Amino acid sequence: MSTDIASLRKSYERAELSEDASHADPLRQFEQWFNEAVAGEVPEPNAMTLATVDSRLRPSTRVVLIKGFDERGITWFTNYDSRKGQTLAGNPFAALQFHWVELERVVRIEGRVEKVSDEESDAYFHSRPLDSRIGAWASPQSQVISSRNVLVTNAAKYGAKFMLQPPRPPHWGGYRLVPDQWEFWQGRKSRLHDRLRxxxxxxxxxxxxxxVRERLAP
Incomplete structure (x- = not known):
């Protein structure tokens, strides 16, 4: 290999995270950092890694997009029949991670996952672009398909069927992770990073x- 992977490293020196300067409420701290990521034009600041564990104790991760957060938790939307949906049906505990590289920050969130109400799922579904609404019908997410033509054919079929008013599929909707643990990580020089849990x-x-807020060793 032409690249010495072991030598790749970066010194983190942009900011610090102290107990005095952080919020006592983790939701407020997340709101501040999320807004700073948006204001700093971090690429896709709403992208988060979702980690689940299935009945065989095999972990899996994927990137999803946060669609809202408040005192109830962190919300995203997806296909309930997907691999993550099936895993959450059997084990409703999960973890989320945001990595804002440009700000040298990571946020980790753990907790129990629940489905949002039908009303919330309907409201968000109907706010999506038409192509995305048709796509929710066209894609049998996580299933094996013979070729991309399956998706194209399905999209044409459902587009013709529903025209401009596709309803929300019964297998599609929102999840909410209700946090019981947060961790905020700020990169620091000499690998002596700041970690507040x-x-x-x-x-x-x-x-x-x-x-309860406490500092963890990096």
Whole structure:
């Protein structure tokens, strides 16, 4: 090989992440970093890696796009019959990761996954471009197909059937990951990176759960 992979390295020196300068609420911290990624014109700041584990304990990852976040969790949309959908049906726990290379930042989120309401799925589906709505019908996601012509033929068939008003397929909709752990990673010089983890624990006054922020060694 012409490239010495072991010698590839970068010194991270753009920013720092301190307890004093971070939010006590991880959602607010994520909102700040996400907005900074958008403002910084990071390529596809909404792209996140979704990791799941199936019944055989085999992990798998894929990149999906975040479509919303609030106090309820992190939302994305997909085909429920896909590999990830089948895996989540058997094991509803997953992890998400954002990697904003240009900002030298990573956010990791873990928690339980649930389907969003039909109303939420309908609203987002009908906001999509027409080609994307037809595509949701045309693609038997994660299934083996003989050639790309299968997709082209299906798209033509469903386009003719539904014209400008394709309904949401029953096998397509949204998921929401409800976080119980967040980690914010900021690259630092000499590999002494900043890592702040937020985890949930019972509040001492018995009022429910609270977020505990703690620093992890890099």
């Amino acid at each position: 937020y985890r949930q624990e019972d509040a001492p006054d018995g009022t429910g759960l609270r977020w």
